Amino acid sequence: MVPLKGRPAPSISWKKEDQNIDNDPKYDIHNTDTSSCLIITQVTRNDTGKYTINISNGVGEPKSLTVSVKVQDTPAACKNLILKDVTRGKVTLCWESPLLDGGAEITNFVVEKRDSSKRTYACVTNKCKETTCVIEELSEKASFFFRVLAENENGVGDPCETAEPVKATETPGPVKDLSMKDSTKTSVTLQWNKPDYDGGSIITDYIIEKKLQGQEEWAPAGTNKHCEHEVTKLKELTEMFFRVCSKNEKGTSDFVEIGSIKVKDYIIPPEANLKEYPDGQISVHLGHNVHVELPYKGKPRPTILWLKDNLPLKESEKIRFKKTENKATLMIKNVEKENGGKYTLTLDNTFFRKSFHIQVITLGPPAKPPNDNGGGEITCYTVEKRDTSQTDWKMACSSVIGTSFMVPNLIKGIQYQFRVCAENRYGASEPVVSQNVIAKHEFRPPGPPGMPLVYNVTNDGMTIQWDAPIFDGGCPILGFHVEKKEKNSIMWQKVNIVLVKEREYRILGLIEGLEYQFRVYAQNDAGYSRMSDACKPVMAVSPVDPPGTPDYVDVTSESVKLKWEAPKRDGGSKIVAYNVEQRQGKGRWLKSNFSNVTDTEFTVTGLACGERYEFRVIARNAIGTVSPPSQSSGYVLVRDESSVPDSPGTPDATDVDGESITISWAPPTHDGGNPIKYYIVERREKKTGRWLKVITRKPIVEAAHRVTHLTEYVEYEFRVYAVNDAGIGAPSNISMPIKCAEPTEEPDAPSIVNVTDTTNTSVSLEWTRPAYDGGMEIHGYIIEMCKGSEQEWHRVNEDLCAVTKYNVTGLETGAEYKFRICAVNSVGKGEAKEIPESVQAVDRLLAPEIDIDASFKQTHIVKSGGSVCIRIGFKGKPTPTASWTKVDGELGVMTDITTTETFTALTLENCTRNDTGKYTLTLENSSGNKSITIAVKVLDTPGVPGALSIKEVTRGALTIAWKPPTNDGGARVHHYIVEKREASRRTWTEAAPKTTQTSLRVSDLLEGVPYFFRVVAENQYGLGEAYEMPDPVIATAEPAPPKRVDIIDTTDTSATLVWLKPEHDGGSRITALASAKQAKHQRELWLKIQLVSTSQSKSNSYQSRSAKTIFIFSIKWSVPLNDGGSPITGYIVERKPYTVTGEGRWLKCNYTNVTNTNFTITALGEGEEYEFRVIAKNANGVLSLPSVSTGPVTCKAEYSMYHTWFFH
DSSP states (O other): EEOOOOOOOEEEEEEEEEEETTTTTEEEEEEEEEEEEEEOSOGGGGEEEEEEEEEESSSSSSEEEEEEEEEOOOOOOEEEEEEEEEEEEEEEEEEEOOOTTTTTTEEEEEEEEEEOSSOOOOEEEEEESSSSEEOOSTTTSSEEEEEEEEEETEEEEEEOOOOOOEEEOOOOOOEEEEEEEEEEEEEHHHHHHOOOOTTSSSOOEEEEEEEEOOOOOOOEEEEEEESEEOOOOOOOTOEEEEEEEETTTTEOOOEEEEHHHHHSSSEEEEOOTTSSSSEEEEETTTTOEEEEEEEEEEEEOOEEEETTTTOOOOSEEEEEEEESSEEEEESSOOGGGOOOOEEEEEESSSOHHHHEEEEEEEOOOOOOSSOOTTTSOOOOOEEEEEEEOOOHHHHHHHHEOOOOOOOOOOOOOOOEEEEEEETTTTEEEOOEEOOOOOOOSSOOOOOOOOOOOOSSSSSSEEEEEOOOOOOTTSSSEEEEEEEEETTTTOOOOOOSSOOSSSSEEEEOOOOOOOOOEEEEEEEEEEEEEOOOOOOOOOOOOOOOOOOOOOOOEOOOOOOOOEOOOOOOOOOTTTTEEEEEEEEESSSEEEEEOSSSSSEEEEOSSSSOTTTTEEEEEEEETTTTTTTOOOOOOOOOEEEOOOOOOOOOOOEEEEEEEEOOOEEEEESSOTTTTTOEEEEEEEETTTTTOOOOOOOOOBBBBBSEEEOOOOOOTTTEEEEEEEETTTTTTTOOOOOEEOOSSSOSOOOOOOOOOOEEEEEESSSEEEEEEOOOTTTOOOOEHHHHHHHEEEEEEEESSSSSSSSSEEEEOOOOOEEEEEEHHHHOSSSOEEEEEOOSOOOOOOOOOEEEEEEOOOOOSSSSEEETTOOOOOOEEEEEESOOOOEEEEETTOOTTTTEEESSEEEEEEEOOOOOOGGOOEEEEEEEEEEEEEEEEEEEEEEEOOOOOOOOOEEEEEEEEEEEOOOSOOOOOOOOOOOOEEEEEEOOOOOOOOOOBBBBEEEEEEOOOTTEEEEEEEEEEETTTEEEEEEEEESOEEOOHHHHHHEEEEEEOOOOEEEEEEOOOSSSOOOOOEEEEEEEEEOTTSSEEEEEEEETTTTTTTSEEEGGGGGGOOOOOOEEOOOOSSSSSSSSSEEEEEEEEEEEOOOOOOEEEOOOOBBEEEEEEEOOOTTEEEEEEEEEEETTBBBBOOOOOOHHHOOOOOSSOEEEEOOO
């Protein structure tokens, strides 16, 4: 209050920071002749500033006075929060201090983060002194919001938040070591290494681009998830440049370029790498093993031949060969003296032939022959032994060729003496006698190794590890031996062929579903150790992938709620349980759950408030296979993240009498993360500034309360607070003034009355409640109507209508009516509210409308075997008919459709990949139609691949090509599996390794054997359906033509021919040779003379008139002009007996796919007339119309063989 004086009384004006506030409702100004009072209610930090009062009365100079107001409050929000630097797992925040510090110095800033998928913020630091902060250890898989709050002695101020979520990742680094791996006439294969830095997120693809030398623009050459890519469809001998970059979700790296590269078939001479054997020698002790491994290269890939002392070396029980794509290995077990010598590796790739030599030197104890051989060559030695406790000598061996001999059958611990005599053709020498020797080894066998530990379990292999023996026997351990057995068997089997040098070994060739045990024993120069303890039985099953990284969903003062994703691969059995583990710092991982967790979420309880924990999850499937642990969740700070609740709804009176008022309100929309414990109600008399708390004996737990001990005829205002564990929330809005008095007034009229619908005999009405209910509860409403131009109103409802809508029935069709409505309370009937215009009782026509909200999903995704229910509401008059259709297909048999007058529902039970597609709902009535399309995506295994086609058939090899499945099961096809089986067998075997391409070269096929092939696509959900070839195919090429055909004799009716054998037989034995003749000047028709059996024609000569008559026809045709949009993959040749009327059945002549445009028909009858035709087939399996018939062809003896036509 500012006192003032002046005559006449001065006029007064108030300003805040040069802005006039006289008429601002926020400020309450009371002026008198002697004073002026400025009242600011519920001040905030925004009221801080300078207030100036100006007075003037026309006499003298105007006067002014400035008053400074400083409000003690929390600071305002910070300004200009920006992200200065974003790297892998790290973000730097910068901001400016708030303009208003709340009347106290800002002590620190609070920095918080929030996962974009969550609602609550987590504290990063509350001790930040500067206006910048570096946040580290952010998850690279999640995006985050950040906010900063300033804090002073009055508390924490308003937050300043980032507008968009940010992910702490960056683009990856460039690829390394880009080089050309291979080149052909039409392709170049590139290889590279992964970048040193992936940018903080997984590299999803590598992008390859190409360009011709001299061009400026780069063209796409493909993408690949692996560090190798073949660029195809290139022109031979062109100079090409290539470049590769890596890509993650943040973007692409810089390109790495290579070139120029000439596109051609490179021939690389075979070469072996002998750097492991610098002198070309390897020394080995007698009885030890030799393992020579030589890396090699060459293009075409060379064949391998091993020689010893320039003679071919054959495999035996002691000698083994091994060949891989780039290594040749020679293994010799238990080396003897005769195994020493020169070993030669010969590499031959048809263009070059090279040899590489390794000298194997055997090492044994030194020996000296006699000084004098007696003039004759030493033929042998005799070795004798005797027990020193006896006098007689016993023969150990009478024909020792060398100068060393191992004496067998000695008794351990007995003392022996030995003597040796040399023999030549003249007799035996004097013996050389040894010293006394006790039969014992100078070392002892080692102790047993530790029990094997099994890990890295798959469906066909396991890896074991073990500890070395505690006692090595006094000499180094040479290696280990591994044995296995099935759980229910008693027979142990040795696994390793070569001595195992490391304390780790992978066992392959196991049978899926069986349990195995393993044990290990060691070996040194003294012998073998005892067996280790056998490990527990472990089942050979497909491995289970680790679950997804657990993420916290909710944090309280003593618990953390975690959520994670299921493993991508379940090991062939359903995941049935999870184990959740926790640890603090670098301590031991401890189990958090005491019963099986079956869902992908779990709340860990019993945690200490203020401590940091990390969590991980382990999955287990139905057969007991346990996954590796998931990645750690990172540290989670356990603290109460709940906040005070929001304000409740505005209080409203539900009952009033002379001494009490009953009020009710709506609960807060958000409880702050903790349940509402109770409410606080405050009251005040109308327009007074003092609020009084309503005192109650018990806490107010319901959203209603009767306030008593009020003064009659006084108007009261009310407000309500909600309370939870975090504190008292904000107050509700202030209620309208409520008079504490017995109700004595009727209610007001309803605010609005509307007509919502009409028919031929009815009208539907709706209205709003009166603004004032007369001080007491409204019991109901009275509806009245007036027909046409009549003045008399008639009550429609006998009983009061308790709701705010009513349907008036029994009206005259086409007549016009007026309606009015009034409310009734205990005092009586209030004023009526009439509709603005009369309404006619006629049917309303309404075109169909679809009634869906923003939460409706246009695309439904479901796993295989799950169910989908698409429920769509609609309206329209008359009621529309609803029909469901599937775009590009028909509704499945498991589809269920339910339709009422207001909605229709489409349900798909046990969904499969065939249910994937778009479904259209069409609504139609006499007023129009409406449609909507919804997509359904079923996550399932892939469908059947496209038809197989056979290409490049050669001797023992062929190429299979196919189209990708039209339905990929909702996930990318990872690879394809190609299997083969011989036509005479029923079992399928894998034809080649898995491939990501839609073509595959199959080799190592048996010559002349027909094979069936089938292809299966696989995605992340498993193997799809297989496409199997309908006809078998033989990997046999056509034989080369005979060499040098000569005529050695002719007669009036015959000619004698001779020829040389073809250069090659095409992969199968030549069974017959055919000859043909052509009349002079005839260009189109060759007549086959004879088919000569190779078993009958040893001399390679033939005279036509003496041969046996066989009837065969060959036909030739041209390819169709139109292939139907996909390549021609084969032809079908048909024949039938010729008839004038055209009757008869066409029979198929070929039992395998015909890929060439010619074919030979056999097994025809002599003197029979035939006609032939051809049908083409393309890659989509579409058959063409048959070709024009050849017309009649007769098998006559006068031609002695078959005819060949060329149809153009």
